[in-house]
Amino acid sequence: MKPQSHLFKENAKKALNDANLARALNNMKAGFQDKRRATIAKLPEFQDLRDQARDLKNHTLENLDFYLSRFEDRVTEKGGHVHWARTPVEAREAVLEICRSVDAKTVTKGKSMVTEEVGLNDFLIQSGLTPIETDLGEYIIQLRHELPSHIIAPAIHLNKEDVAETFRENHTQLDPNRRLDQVQDFTDEARAILRQKFQSADVGITGANFLIAETGSTVIVTNEGNGDLTQVLPKVHIVVASIEKTIPTLEDSATILRVLARSATGQEYSTYTTFSTGPRRPGDLDGPEQFHVVLLDNGRSALLGTEAQDTLRCIRCGACMNHCPVYGSVGGHAYGWVVPGPIGAALDPGLIGLEEAHDLPNASTFCGKCAEVCPMKIPLPKIMHHWRVKEHEAKLSPPRFRQGLAMWAWFARRPRLYRLGANAAIGMLGRLGAKRGRFAKLPLAAGWTAHRDLPAPSRGTFQQQWARHKRSQAPSSS
Amino acid sequence: MDQPRVGLFVTCLVDLFRPVIGFSAVTLLERAGCQVEVPADQTCCGQPAYNAGDLKNSRSIAQSVIRAFEDFDYIVAPSGSCAGMLRAHYPDLLKDDPEWFPRANHLAQRTHELISFLVDIRGMASVENVSFEAKATYHDSCSGLRELGVKDQPRRLLGTVDGLRLDELPGAEICCGFGGTFCIKYPEISNRMVADKTADITATGADLLLAGDLGCLMNMAGKLKREGSATQARHVAEVLAGMTEGPAIGEPEKAPGT
Numbered sequence: 001m002k003p004q005s006h007l008f009k010e011n012a013k014k015a016l017n018d019a020n021l022a023r024a025l026n027n028m029k030a031g032f033q034d035k036r037r038a039t040i041a042k043l044p045e046f047q048d049l050r051d052q053a054r055d056l057k058n059h060t061l062e063n064l065d066f067y068l069s070r071f072e073d074r075v076t077e078k079g080g081h082v083h084w085a086r087t088p089v090e091a092r093e094a095v096l097e098i099c100r101s102v103d104a105k106t107v108t109k110g111k112s113m114v115t116e117e118v119g120l121n122d123f124l125i126q127s128g129l130t131p132i133e134t135d136l137g138e139y140i141i142q143l144r145h146e147l148p149s150h151i152i153a154p155a156i157h158l159n160k161e162d163v164a165e166t167f168r169e170n171h172t173q174l175d176p177n178r179r180l181d182q183v184q185d186f187t188d189e190a191r192a193i194l195r196q197k198f199q200s201a202d203v204g205i206t207g208a209n210f211l212i213a214e215t216g217s218t219v220i221v222t223n224e225g226n227g228d229l230t231q232v233l234p235k236v237h238i239v240v241a242s243i244e245k246t247i248p249t250l251e252d253s254a255t256i257l258r259v260l261a262r263s264a265t266g267q268e269y270s271t272y273t274t275f276s277t278g279p280r281r282p283g284d285l286d287g288p289e290q291f292h293v294v295l296l297d298n299g300r301s302a303l304l305g306t307e308a309q310d311t312l313r314c315i316r317c318g319a320c321m322n323h324c325p326v327y328g329s330v331g332g333h334a335y336g337w338v339v340p341g342p343i344g345a346a347l348d349p350g351l352i353g354l355e356e357a358h359d360l361p362n363a364s365t366f367c368g369k370c371a372e373v374c375p376m377k378i379p380l381p382k383i384m385h386h387w388r389v390k391e392h393e394a395k396l397s398p399p400r401f402r403q404g405l406a407m408w409a410w411f412a413r414r415p416r417l418y419r420l421g422a423n424a425a426i427g428m429l430g431r432l433g434a435k436r437g438r439f440a441k442l443p444l445a446a447g448w449t450a451h452r453d454l455p456a457p458s459r460g461t462f463q464q465q466w467a468r469h470k471r472s473q474a475p476s477s478s
Numbered sequence: 479m480d481q482p483r484v485g486l487f488v489t490c491l492v493d494l495f496r497p498v499i500g501f502s503a504v505t506l507l508e509r510a511g512c513q514v515e516v517p518a519d520q521t522c523c524g525q526p527a528y529n530a531g532d533l534k535n536s537r538s539i540a541q542s543v544i545r546a547f548e549d550f551d552y553i554v555a556p557s558g559s560c561a562g563m564l565r566a567h568y569p570d571l572l573k574d575d576p577e578w579f580p581r582a583n584h585l586a587q588r589t590h591e592l593i594s595f596l597v598d599i600r601g602m603a604s605v606e607n608v609s610f611e612a613k614a615t616y617h618d619s620c621s622g623l624r625e626l627g628v629k630d631q632p633r634r635l636l637g638t639v640d641g642l643r644l645d646e647l648p649g650a651e652i653c654c655g656f657g658g659t660f661c662i663k664y665p666e667i668s669n670r671m672v673a674d675k676t677a678d679i680t681a682t683g684a685d686l687l688l689a690g691d692l693g694c695l696m697n698m699a700g701k702l703k704r705e706g707s708a709t710q711a712r713h714v715a716e717v718l719a720g721m722t723e724g725p726a727i728g729e730p731e732k733a734p735g736t
Contacts, residue, residue, distance in 0.1 A: 412527075422493070469501075
């Protein structure tokens with residue numbers, strides 16, 4: 001997908017004026033946060049599990065070449081094929097080649113952020129194939145020609161009325177007067193329509209939550225069961241996953257699974273956790289005839305050994321965005337790329353470039369809530385800060401801001417001059433503001449006073465008052 | 479250390495906008511048995527530069543703070559954000575400098591946010607003979623909460639103020655949207671965050687908002703005033719020190735009708 005992160009400020013403003021979006025985001029926050037809190041309260045070892053999960057993923061990243069090559073060996077041994085893709089173009093081509101080799105017409109898809117990243121759907125359509133998203137949220141936004149706004153809840157920006165409207169516009173074969181006002185109605189309708197698609201698809205494409213080096217298995221977790229139908233019914237199953245999804249052993253997947261669903265939806269486990277290992281073997285009752293794994297790098301290996309390496313521990317649970325007050329204000333689309341929210345602010349500059357994405361790591365108060373809830377203990381504010389340092393070095397921040405900052409810093413390093421300037425400025429502001437106690441408008445502070453009053457300073461700085469206080473005390477105390 | 483020497487890191491906002499917080503801090507520290515000094519050679523902890531990724535200026539400011547404060551037994555700031563900067567970020571900022579890294583660490587280990595210093599280090603369990611009639615609520619500022627573990631200490635001391643009723647603020651741990659230069663760089667997002675915050679504050683029915691960081695307080699008080707709210711805002715130290723005779727944040731010098 002073509003990044004739009006350079007438009008963050010504009011898109012954030014638009015999002016803030018969208019009352020429907022605000023309503024949807026408020027519902028999301030309450031749901032995800034409360035459920036997570038409740039389920040974690042029931043697992044005393046949750047904090048220990050976070051440490052274990054972090055350590056095992058660090059170990060994997062430090063030996064990623066080894067585990068990737070072991071993964072490839074195991075997949076091959078089990079009769080599958082691994083395709084290496086350095087770029088989105090290579091990943092798309094690999095998928096298309098497999099589809100063409102079996103003369104595929106329709107492709108069902110399980111939810112996958114990596115296929116969003118490489119822009120697979122548009123490419124398949126241009127190549128004459130019909131991709132069909134089968135996750136309910138993804139299906140809805142595919143009908144609406146939109147992008148996901150959240151990594152686990154792609155249609156979170158929509159309200160029920162929006163979905164009803166979309167279904168009525170698209171499912172014209174159904175009774176126009178049918179009831180469509182509850183989630184169950186949407187699920188039933190989508191299920192009936194998707195059932196035929198599952199059965200007629202030639203190829204099924206899924207992502208992967210993990211790639212297990214020990215067994216060559218790929219793992220997906222879903223709540224709708226659509227992933228299983230996508231990968232089991234068609235002749236060919238293609239997994240498209242990025243390289244950092246690798247973990248060493250089957251047992252390691254159990255460790256991470258214990259923190260994943262709890263952090264994501266507040267479930268103890270997702271409804272379905274599915275392990276795929278190779279194509280159908282003789283005697284198996286079902287399964288695909290071909291099993292392919294397309295492994296995408298797209299800039300990730302270049303993050304190894306840098307300050308941003310920790311972002312590669314991410315298991316895409318979405319907890320950081322569910323708890324982020326900035327994401328909660330503007331939603332996911334404003335971020336302009338596949339991965340929004342705090343993890344996007346930490347990861348995207350590394351994958352799509354700082355020039356494109358330098359606004360994202362700035363759009364944070366460093367409140368630290370994201371790092372507090374991250375099951376993989378990714379130090380998200382620290383990585384955002386790293387990008388700000390790079391941004392400053394590359395002089396990408398607005399010139400006016402840089403000049404103001406440089407002037408302030410010049411004074412801050414010279415206490416005596418600073419004091420003179422502060423006394424003068426505060427003296428004046430204090431006199432001006434004493435009557436009302438605050439300013440509704442003030443030149444040079446428009447960003448502040450556009451939305452809130454500026455409390456006026458007292459008469460004189462603390463240091464001035466303190467010096468007077470000390471002088472008045474001096475005779476008696478000496 | 480019977481009477482430890484404490485260097486008060488006033489913070490730039492308290493120095494410039496609300497000296498009463500500095501005086502409250504001095505009063506509380508003296509009541510806790512400390513000998514308080516206020517070095518004149520202090521300006522700011524350097525967060526605006528640090529958060530903008532300007533390492534050169536942040537290092538230089540950090541060095542001048544270290545020089546001014548390293549001889550004290552403790553360094554105390556009436557702000558979790560600034561204390562967090564000295565404690566959590568100075569050592570990281572100077573980690574590659576063999577001369578300054580040990581000095582930064584030495585300073586960091588002895589730096590505390592005011593209220594947690596009073597309770598955790600000085601063992602203060604109550605404030606004596608302090609009363610303030612108010613129905614208050616308390617916002618947890620992010621850096622104090624997450625970098626320094628300031629959570630129960632202010633509540634414990636506030637619980638000993640006569641006449642003060644403290645009702646918990648729903649979402650007390652959610653950022654108010656100040657974020658230093660964030661509120662200037664992203665004014666619309668900051669506005670949404672502070673509006674959500676003031677809606678929560680108003681819903682408690684509190685007539686007094688308390689917090690431990692003046693930046694957050696100016697943001698929330700400024701929004702409350704803009705909305706026409708009668709809820710007043712003060713730094714927790716003012717109430718604990720009993721220095722509440724002056725106007726609340728953003729209020730005129732003399733309250734109407736007096």
